Amino acid sequence: MARKCPACGIGSLFCGYLAVRPTCPACANENGQYPSDDFAPYVTIFLVLHLFMPPLIFADRTWEMSIWTEGAIALPLFSIITLIVLPVAKGGVIGFAWSQGVTRGNLP
Numbered sequence: 001m002a003r004k005c006p007a008c009g010i011g012s013l014f015c016g017y018l019a020v021r022p023t024c025p026a027c028a029n030e031n032g033q034y035p036s037d038d039f040a041p042y043v044t045i046f047l048v049l050h051l052f053m054p055p056l057i058f059a060d061r062t063w064e065m066s067i068w069t070e071g072a073i074a075l076p077l078f079s080i081i082t083l084i085v086l087p088v089a090k091g092g093v094i095g096f097a098w099s100q101g102v103t104r105g106n107l108p
């Protein structure tokens, strides 16, 4: 989740926002072999909605705001939070795949 190589914890896992560096520059571990295709966005959506929807519902019940005001606040906020959480979730999914020995070659 620290966006570092799961094998050594030193080398950078990504070479961009979400592009996985195929080989770790520090330990030469092949990080490109770990699948994270749709699971990272799923984890991101699950976390963001479950963590930030209750405050939005609380705000809706507490303050009288129009739907447009709520949308103007919530949509950019949720978008920014999602973009922050997505690479962390992707790193976590790759780290989990590394810890379980799951690679693209041995997927069930």
Ligand SMILES: [Zn+2]
Binding pocket: 005, 006, 007, 008, 009, 010, 011, 024, 025, 026, 027, 028, 029
């Ligand atoms: Zn490494």
